Amino acid sequence: MKNILFVCTGNTCRSPMAEALLNHYGSDAHQAKSAGVFAMPGEPASKHAITAVSNKGISINHSSKQVTEDLLSWSSHVLTMTANHKQFLVSKYPNHEEKIFTLHEYANGNHREISDPYGGSLMRYENTLNELEGLIKKIVNKK
Secondary structure: OEEEEEEEOOOOOHHHHHHHHHHHHOOOOEEEEEEEOOOOOOOOOOHHHHHHHHOOOOOOOOOOOEOOHHHHHHOOEEEEOOHHHHHHHHHHOHHHHHHEEEHHHHHHOOOOOOOOOOOOOHHHHHHHHHHHHHHHHHHHHOO
């Protein structure tokens, strides 16, 4: 079982959507959690994130949390939405550096970033969700 921690900024948009997708598509070989580098603990996922995920028939029940040493220790892989998130985690938690990657880096080997839909339209969230879904399916199929 791979324990994947998805990390974004506030833990209300990208990382909760990625968590829901991986727990949906990869539940037999993966367990996902999510956190934010600057999260306000206890916040629900954003309204559009919930709608976009629910429209795919995937459940999402989320409460935001900060990245912690315990979450990093739990994880076999930490996948961030941007290079800045990765850099922040590596500088703050250098003992976990070997398992911290951007999501694109881990899934594709490239250095693209997942754009933040925060404050955008439902369509913007759906576009981000579709990008995340393609990457999550690659992760699930990775040996």
